[in-house]
Amino acid sequence: MAQHTARHRIGILGAGNIFGRYAEGLRTFPELDVIRVADVDTARAERAASAYAIPAWGGPDELLADDAVEIVINITPPAFHAKTVIAALEAGKHVYVEKPLAATVEEAREVLAAAERSGKLLGSAPDTFLGSAVQTARHAIDTGLIGEPVGATAFVRSSRSETWHPDPRAFYGPGGGPVLDMGPYYLAALVNCLGPVRQVSAATRIGARTRKVTSPERVVDEITVEVPTHASAVLTFASGAIGTTLMSFDVWDTELPRMEIYGTEGTLSLPNPNGFDGDVRVKRHHDDDWEVLAPVTALFGAVNTPEQHRRGLGVHDLAGALHGGPHRADARFAFHTLEVLTAFETAQRENLVVAIDSSCERPQPRTAR
16 A cells, blocks of 8 residues: 655544554554544543553543644544534544444534535545455446446344443444444445445334343443344435345344345455455356456455454545545545435335435545555
């Protein structure tokens, strides 16, 4: 991956469960210096700073007041994204926020307006579509390997968060659920490959209304579910392709693929888009068997190792945009995916085919190896 010569000083807002994934991932980019970590629980911020040799720590206000911090990475819970992103933008920081961009489309519009007023760059997860797997699939489509894309399937199964996360309540509350928690990875991959979505029809429901938490270091024993945990949807893309999705925290065991894209001349099979890398396979109509495609970009980390859980490629993307490079994981892209995903529940509630108002450009591909 190309490196920027200028150094950027970064503050991380939130020292929760995924903090380590960002701290580890950002270490792969020497030009990105994490100089401060902040959390409403300052003791937790201090522990995080100590674990990763970060020189400064404290509360959120101290981070925003630190003139040395140029970019804020916001990994607070989804319900706090809008408020904290706007505060960071108004403090003069560029911001990269975990997904979703905000808990609702209305809040996301306020975030976009704040970014426009501030003149600062705003990027948002997921960034896994920037990895070698989805970029390889995109290259295959763009070069006509499977002909014209006709349709796609995407299957989200449960991450079983209640078995490993110490406090998985956010997964089952506002801004969570399979559609807004895992769905962004899959939809970002599809929009990157096929372009924006024009309309959505869907059905959703809650499976079990309470969930027992069994993780060894749990802070709660049971969760009350507040959002749908099982959703099926049909997405009509502006290109004419049709996507069929299943997103569920109730599907623990399945033999379904993660994602497939079907063209007039063949099929692509993609790995889990929650990771950056993995085998992309193709089978054209005249082929006897599947072929693994050579990655078109360097791997972000070794496949089937903890390196695939690291984060930071989207922050690197934002830093590159500060020097005139393409901003692929930008706020408009994130807003479009959020509007599409929140349309699932609207379609269910109002028994409608929901037209999507927003659109976005397909991000520029990454093809340098």
